[in-house]
Amino acid sequence: MNNLNEKEKMLSGEIYDASDKHLIKERNIAKDLCFEYNHLQPSKLKERKALIKKLFGKTGKMFHIEQPFYCDYGYNIEIGENFYTNINVVILDCAKVTFGDNVMIAPNCGFYTAGHPFDVEQRNKALEYAYPITVGNNVWIGAGCSILPGVTIGDNTVIGAGSVVTKDIPANVLAVGNPCKVIREL
Numbered sequence: 245m246n247n248l249n250e251k252e253k254m255l256s257g258e259i260y261d262a263s264d265k266h267l268i269k270e271r272n273i274a275k276d277l278c279f280e281y282n283h284l285q286p287s288k289l290k291e292r293k294a295l296i297k298k299l300f301g302k303t304g305k306m307f308h309i310e311q312p313f314y315c316d317y318g319y320n321i322e323i324g325e326n327f328y329t330n331i332n333v334v335i336l337d338c339a340k341v342t343f344g345d346n347v348m349i350a351p352n353c354g355f356y357t358a359g360h361p362f363d364v365e366q367r368n369k370a371l372e373y374a375y376p377i378t379v380g381n382n383v384w385i386g387a388g389c390s391i392l393p394g395v396t397i398g399d400n401t402v403i404g405a406g407s408v409v410t411k412d413i414p415a416n417v418l419a420v421g422n423p424c425k426v427i428r429e430l
Contacts (some may be wrong), residue, residue: 353388
């Protein structure tokens with residue numbers, strides 16, 4: 245018998261109940277922080293940075309996240325040095341989402357660790373799973389990309405605008421499309 249609570253199941257990649265009251269409470273804390281962040285004046289850089297440091301599990305010293313920004317929990321997000329996201333980036337961090345150094349993310353991108361079972365009965369019970377996402381160093385992700393659960397993107401890689409990344413992408417490549425595929429080496 246599995247004695248893990250729903251958060252432990254979520255973090256270990258098992259099917260978990262997303263309607264668990266403790267998970268809802270943690271999501272509401274993150275949503276409140278995102279709301280506060282998104283309603284700060286854009287020129288309040290010091291206050292914005294402090295809120296992100298409070299929200300994220302780990303940050304580098306140099307980062308900039310344009311508003312609006314949204315996430316589920318925040319504590320599962322780790323960013324390296326010189327991290328930049330443009331407007332309207334969403335990180336559903338039910339599992340760990342790790343970004344290396346010198347990562348640039350264009351507008352309207354989503355990083356989605358959560359997925360739902362194909363079994364309709366499980367899905368209708370608000371059950372889901374979460375697999376980590378890892379983005380290497382020196383990565384540029386073009387506008388409107390979706391990065392799906394369990395994906396790793398290698399160092400020095402460029403993901404072209406509009407791509408849906410469903411599988412790992414190696415280092416030192418240009419990859420584009422739906423589903424995203426390697427076009428050439430860089």
